[in-house]
Amino acid sequence: MxxxxxxxxxxxxxxxxxxxxxxxxxxxxxxxxxxxxxxxxxxxxxxxxxLAGKYFPKVGDRIIGRIEEIEVSGWWVDINSPYRAFLPLGEAVEEFVDVRRVDLSRFYDIDDIIFCKITKVTKNKIIQVSMKDMLARKLFGGITIKITPYKVARVIGKGGSMIEMIKKKTGSEIYVGQN
Structure with a gap:
């Protein structure tokens, strides 16, 4: 082969x-x-x-997710996978938050788009993500373009050359998630 x-x-x-x-x-x-x-x-x-299909998460992947649900201790995130990811409060904000008094939608609300990092994937496919990464952030405005996971490497290019060229030519800020 x-x-x-x-x-x-x-x-x-x-x-x-x-x-x-x-x-x-x-x-x-x-x-x-x-x-x-x-x-x-x-x-x-x-x-x-x-060549086709859903994304299967791996620890260390940087991904784009959509907040689906707010819990007492964090957020459930759609990561374009058969599995959802959980963003715990402690992985999302630096400050102390009294969850009895603070509405967590103040930080991330349903349908917010985030660029985050996968920090844990268990055998039972429980996925945890974090905003404690230098590239992690809430994304505002713009558009989301879906591509198959197989084509992600081509969009990025060798050493990030393709994505840098696209950014320069379009004058855009571009985030490519592994998902």
Whole structure:
């Protein structure tokens, strides 16, 4: 199999040899694709990047989310995934907040758009996000353009070259989430 080759579900990809697998399944140390996508093989991992479908969160990803629901201790965020993420109050604001007296919609309200970072993904797919990242912020105005997760790397370009060129040519501030 060649790197960057498009593979079908069930395609044999090689021997596992202790490597991590993503979007693949293993039978007798043989690795097969679970999805239609582009093959990526390295010394550490065999993975298939899906050509279509939903985003599956990973710790460290910077994403764009929409506030869906406000709880007593934080916010539920739609992250364009089969799973929602939770933004705890302590990961969203620096100051002490008396939740008995303060309406949390003062900080983030339903339908607000945020650029945040995934800090936790459990085995049960409980996802936590944080605003404690230098790039994290509430986004105002503008438009949201959805692209498939597979194309995110192309929009960013090598070393951010493509996104920088788009920013310069359009005079826009652009945020690209992994989702």
């Amino acid at each position: 060649m790197q960057r080759e498009i593979v079908l579900p069930g395609t044999y990809l090689g021997e596992r040899k202790g490597r991590k697998v993503t979007n693949c399944y293993v039978e007798d140390d043989k690795v097969f694709s679970k999805v239609l996508g582009v093959l990526k093989i390295s010394e550490e991992e065999i993975s298939v990047v899906p």
